[in-house]
Amino acid sequence: xxxxxxxxxxxxxxxxxxxxxxxxxxxxxxxxxxxxxxxxxxxxxxxxxxxxxxxxxxxxxxxxxxxxxxxxxxxxxxxxxxxxxxxxxxxxxxxxxxxxxxxxxxxxxxxxxxxxxxxxxxxxxxxxxxxxxxxxxxxxxxxxxxxxxxxxxxxxxxxxxxxxxxxxxxxxxxxxxxxxxxxxxxxxxxxxxxxxxxxxxxxxxxxxxxxxxxxxxxxxxxxxxxxxxxxxxxxxxxxxxxxxxxxxxxxxxxxxxxxxxxxxxxxxxxxxxxxxxxxxxxxxxxxxxxxxxxxxxxxxxxxxxxxxxxxxxxxxxxxxxxxxxxxxxxxxxxxxxxxxxxxxxxxxxxxxxxxxxxxxxxxxxxxxxxxxx
Amino acid sequence: xxxxxxxxxxxxxxxxxxxxxxxxxxxxxxxxxxxxxxxxxxxxxxxxxxxxxxxxxxxxxxxxxxxxxxxxxxxxxxxxxxxxxxxxxxxxxxxxxxxxxxxxxxxxxxxxxxxxxxxxxxxxxxxxxxxxxxxxxxxxxxxxxxxxxxxxxxxxxxxxxxxxxxxxxxxxxxxxxxxxxxxxxxxxxxxxxxxxxxxxxxxxxxxxxxxxxxxxxxxxxxxxxxxxxxxxxxxxxxxxxxxxxxxxxxxxxxxxxxxxxxxxxxxxxxxxxxxxxxxxxxxxxxxxxxxxxxxxxxxxxxxxxxxxxxxxxxxxxxxxxxxxxxxxxxxxxxxxxxxxxxxxxxxxxxxxxxxxxxxxxxxxxxxxxxxxxxxxxxxxxxxxxxxxxxxxxxxxxxxxxxxxxxxxxxxxxxxxxxxxxxxxxxxxxxxxxxx
Numbered sequence: 001x002x003x004x005x006x007x008x009x010x011x012x013x014x015x016x017x018x019x020x021x022x023x024x025x026x027x028x029x030x031x032x033x034x035x036x037x038x039x040x041x042x043x044x045x046x047x048x049x050x051x052x053x054x055x056x057x058x059x060x061x062x063x064x065x066x067x068x069x070x071x072x073x074x075x076x077x078x079x080x081x082x083x084x085x086x087x088x089x090x091x092x093x094x095x096x097x098x099x100x101x102x103x104x105x106x107x108x109x110x111x112x113x114x115x116x117x118x119x120x121x122x123x124x125x126x127x128x129x130x131x132x133x134x135x136x137x138x139x140x141x142x143x144x145x146x147x148x149x150x151x152x153x154x155x156x157x158x159x160x161x162x163x164x165x166x167x168x169x170x171x172x173x174x175x176x177x178x179x180x181x182x183x184x185x186x187x188x189x190x191x192x193x194x195x196x197x198x199x200x201x202x203x204x205x206x207x208x209x210x211x212x213x214x215x216x217x218x219x220x221x222x223x224x225x226x227x228x229x230x231x232x233x234x235x236x237x238x239x240x241x242x243x244x245x246x247x248x249x250x251x252x253x254x255x256x257x258x259x260x261x262x263x264x265x266x267x268x269x270x271x272x273x274x275x276x277x278x279x280x281x282x283x284x285x286x287x288x289x290x291x292x293x294x295x296x297x298x299x300x301x302x303x304x305x306x307x308x309x310x311x312x313x314x315x316x317x318x319x320x321x322x323x324x325x326x327x328x329x330x331x332x333x334x335x336x337x338x339x340x341x342x343x344x345x346x347x348x349x350x351x352x353x354x355x356x357x358x359x360x361x362x363x364x365x366x367x368x369x370x371x372x373x
Numbered sequence: 374x375x376x377x378x379x380x381x382x383x384x385x386x387x388x389x390x391x392x393x394x395x396x397x398x399x400x401x402x403x404x405x406x407x408x409x410x411x412x413x414x415x416x417x418x419x420x421x422x423x424x425x426x427x428x429x430x431x432x433x434x435x436x437x438x439x440x441x442x443x444x445x446x447x448x449x450x451x452x453x454x455x456x457x458x459x460x461x462x463x464x465x466x467x468x469x470x471x472x473x474x475x476x477x478x479x480x481x482x483x484x485x486x487x488x489x490x491x492x493x494x495x496x497x498x499x500x501x502x503x504x505x506x507x508x509x510x511x512x513x514x515x516x517x518x519x520x521x522x523x524x525x526x527x528x529x530x531x532x533x534x535x536x537x538x539x540x541x542x543x544x545x546x547x548x549x550x551x552x553x554x555x556x557x558x559x560x561x562x563x564x565x566x567x568x569x570x571x572x573x574x575x576x577x578x579x580x581x582x583x584x585x586x587x588x589x590x591x592x593x594x595x596x597x598x599x600x601x602x603x604x605x606x607x608x609x610x611x612x613x614x615x616x617x618x619x620x621x622x623x624x625x626x627x628x629x630x631x632x633x634x635x636x637x638x639x640x641x642x643x644x645x646x647x648x649x650x651x652x653x654x655x656x657x658x659x660x661x662x663x664x665x666x667x668x669x670x671x672x673x674x675x676x677x678x679x680x681x682x683x684x685x686x687x688x689x690x691x692x693x694x695x696x697x698x699x700x701x702x703x704x705x706x707x708x709x710x711x712x713x714x715x716x717x718x719x720x721x722x723x724x725x726x727x728x729x730x731x732x733x734x735x736x737x738x739x740x741x742x743x744x745x746x747x748x749x750x751x752x753x754x755x756x757x758x759x760x761x762x763x764x765x766x767x768x769x770x771x772x773x774x775x776x777x778x779x780x781x782x783x784x785x786x787x788x789x790x791x792x793x794x795x796x797x798x799x800x801x802x803x804x805x806x807x808x
Contacts, residue, residue: 345724
């Protein structure tokens with residue numbers, strides 16, 4: 001029996017640990033597992049109903065960090081993107097690699113078109129690249145974001161998202177700029193800007209001009225509302241100019257997709273670091289997570305649920321981890337946050353469910369993965 | 374005694390002539406005063422030796438601490454190694470981070486020390502120790518490497534400044550905290566901030582060239598009369614200060630990166646580091662003894678891989694062009710290039726994906742005159758957490774720099790009766806890196 005998703009009643013119901021930090025995760029409906037990857041380049045899969053059981057390990061494939069994972073239900077496959085500049089398609093049931101594609105640059109995020117036919121990848125070469133999700137063949141690429149930031153650093157495109165109806169495809173860069181294009185033609189239809197997600201420190205704390213080099217920022221996450229009317233960008237704002245780390249507050253800015261008008265822009269007052277990841281619930285609530293800023297070993301993140309109609313009243317839960325990915329499980333089975341544990345170089349997954357669905361006691365686990373596949 | 378910051382106030386990005394004059398006058402006076410207690414300062418014989426040697430130095434300081442694991446000592450495949458691969462270089466068997474693809478093709482010109490340990494300097498003074506080659510003391514303000522190079526390498530009878538520092542406006546400078554060294558300000562840098570032209574070097578627009586010359590003639594006449602009746606060092610210093618300022622004013626275009634060749638500006642690109650590297654080349658060509666390029670914000674306590682990736686892209690581009698240009702112009706064999714930080718970064722990766730300060734086992738790179746290109750000295754263990762062989766301390770680096778520059782590393786300066794060796798006790802040159 002499952003309860004309706006209620007952010008006020010969210011509770012952590014299980015925690016799983018992994019031997020190394022995790023960067024990306026997706027729920028695969030074929031295997032009904034949470035597939036995650038990270039520092040050691042290997043994908044591992046947990047059954048979200050049995051966190052205490054060891055995860056299933058896929059075959060080794062990536063030679064660097066896994067930065068993005070997505071399920072391809074139409075192909076009954078999973079795809080991962082690694083800092084080794086490769087996309088790898090997997091059979092999620094056997095954990096075997098099926099094919100791979102070379103990338104010209106290191107990927108940051110990937111998104112799958114709602115019809116399952118196209119895979120979109122953004123990379124540190126500031127390019128959006130589209131691939132045939134079934135064959136891995138490249139189909140198009142777009143480089144609409146500027147090469148340099150205002151402080152003349154090389155920029156990066158960090159975020160990519162499709163609208164649920166597949167009509168729009170949005171990308172976000174280091175300077176806080178967002179490009180919305182028609183997914184079918186690639187035509188740019190709107191350029192948005194979330195200035196709070198780029199800190200160039202053009203003024204010192206005492207108000208004096210500062211043309212030093214320091215800058216920080218980037219749109220690190222994009223998500224469209226279920227009806228596609230809203231596109232939400234996440235990042236970090238209210239930077240501390242004296243910081244050498246990610247010492248700012250997680251933030252969200254929402255835009256009207258049709259007009260480009262800013263609908264809201266909020267900061268999560270207590271929570272530092274980049275807002276890295278978000279997914280809209282079918283109800284229209286935005287489930288977002290991130291954090292782990294402040295430098296050093298702090299690594300404290302947050303899970304946030306925000307109603308875009310009342311953006312100034314988000315519900316937040318502090319997490320003892322740096323969050324890189326959040327995903328909603330089907331059938332109101334709650335949210336899973338994935339990242340690194342606060343104190344150790346370990347991966348951590350936390351399962352959050354509404355209280356009614358979480359009657360069982362916490363099932364913390366720290367199991368090693370089982371054999372390949 | 375005016376504070377050191379008056380030489381140039383980074384917040385206004387300019388060099389105020391009146392302040393500059395005043396500080397130089399005071400500084401030169403102080404230096405002249407120090408002449409009585411310092412040995413070996415610029416005798417004619419020594420100046421001739423400098424001219425024969427014709428050696429210069431560029432010090433590229435990556436402020437905040439570049440990560441050795443993302444640059445010169447990658448550890449791919451280890452949990453401490455981070456996401457970046459190691460790539461082969463122009464030196465067989467030598468690999469560097471994939472974040473430095475252009476420099477990888479030029480490693481035959483550079484030597485790497487992978488076993489630097491400046492942890493003994495003290496937690497608050499790692500950067501200062503790398504500039505001074507020793508632990509700082511309260512009682513004596515030691516000169517920095519750049520000041521020593523300025524003193525020992527500067528060309529006589531040149532209008533160009535001896536020592537120029539190109540810094541970002543948000544740079545921390547230990548010299549500002551510590552005050553002048555026992556050299557006084559004579560070998561202190563001409564500071565240029567933010568990649569911008571020192572606008573206050575220009576003659577005021579309301580003063581005509583003729584008026585300007587008349588004023589100088591009058592000042593010169595009065596000074597000569599004054600010196601004839603009073604043979605004081607201070608009076609001579611006053612005139613030399615004015616002469617120095619005229620020299621620097623005549624070099625105003627030299628100090629303006631915008632006056633560089635358009636093709637060079639295009640080639641180096643718009644980043645502040647690249648423009649400073651281009652200007653450094655131009656200054657070295659013009660006879661400046663030492664140029665320090667002080668880059669900033671390598672201090673990646675969080676989001677290390679993103680931060681180092683972006684910084685390394687700039688470094689790779691700018692430094693590669695600088696190396697090529699020095700080589701193409703025949704300056705490489707006459708110029709010591711040093712690339713250093715105040716420390717490296719921790720092999721352990723924090724939960725916020727950061728690397729913290731790490732003085733125990735990190736890397737410094739050098740090349741050019743007197744240096745064996747392609748050499749590698751020292752080694753860290755598999756995870757980069759310890760030095761496996763060839764521990765090098767700042768005094769060893771200083772000894773190596775000085776040997777490469779043909780500066781007598783056994784010489785002493787004197788403060789009163791106290792000898793101050795150029796190289797701190799125990800420092801030995803790394804012979805394997807020297808030609």
